[in-house]
Amino acid sequence: MARVHGNRIITRRTNYSLLKDYRNYRSILIEDFKNICGYCGKNFEYISCQSQIDHFIPLSFCKENGKDELTYKYENLVYSCSVCNRNKSNDWPSKSFTSHHNNIQGYVDPASSDYDVHLSRDENGSIIANTEVGNYMVSHFKFNVRPIDIIWLVEQLQEKLIVLEKKIEQQMDNESFKEFYIISKKLNKSFSTLKEHKEQL
Structure with a gap:
């Protein structure tokens, strides 16, 4: 089980200027x-x-x-x-x-x-x-x-890819790890492209 907001904690600030609009x-x-x-x-x-x-x-x-x-x-x-x-x-x-x-x-x-x-x-x-x-x-x-679940899973996958990339970078002398690294980079680039073009989707 996970939180609806994941690891984000939502809290409204109490120190703010009161606005009429x-x-x-x-x-x-x-x-x-x-x-x-x-x-x-x-x-x-x-x-x-x-x-x-x-x-x-x-x-x-x-x-x-x-x-x-x-x-x-x-x-x-x-x-x-x-x-x-x-x-x-x-x-x-x-x-x-x-x-x-x-x-x-x-x-x-x-x-x-x-x-x-x-x-x-x-x-x-x-x-x-x-x-x-x-x-x-x-x-x-x-x-x-x-x-809603699809958006959640895509975001969770990207977060895991970032962690995985850091681990793979430490093992770049291993050819298998290098291949995984290239694939993860391409996938991450696809996520970035998806964000950039979200208005068209």
């Missing part, structure tokens, strides 16, 4: 969320899917219940892919500002340690539920029908 937080959100979708963990280096800023407690719910300040509070923002943002939309079953779920339905803030309690990845990189709330999120984000 939440879209102006984009640059620090990218840093704090390590350039991945807070919900599904997709790395934006590998995908052409548009990044968006989601209001964890939905914008409509905040405005309808007199909490306009939450529309621009950094603590309520999630760096998200457009698919996760669209799937979650205005859904907020808890109807509360303090309780985000009722242990059956609702959501967990991806910048909290509780996210790992409710969701994880199996050995194939698929996002799976560990709790009832996790089941609710898998269903609403449609984690079980999206190719």
Whole structure:
């Protein structure tokens, strides 16, 4: 089992300048969320899917219940892919500002340690539920029908290739290792090309 975010730890900074337009937080959100979708963990280096800023407690719910300040509070923002943002939309079953779920339905803030309690990845990189709330999120984000696992596996493979290349470099006098080294270099170059042309895919 692995974390949805892998080895990246998402934490929102607490020292920031308060801005009236939440879209102006984009640059620090990218840093704090390590350039991945807070919900599904997709790395934006590998995908052409548009990044968006989601209001964890939905914008409509905040405005309808007199909490306009939450529309621009950094603590309520999630760096998200457009698919996760669209799937979650205005859904907020808890109807509360303090309780985000009722242990059956609702959501967990991806910048909290509780996210790992409710969701994880199996050995194939698929996002799976560990709790009832996790089941609710898998269903609403449609984690079980999206190719999130492929992106995860490609990234994991590249990380392992980098480690392997370093080990092979130390054994370059061995012809077999040299061949593996050349192949891994070509594969890594292919990954780089994939990133460069992701908009066309």
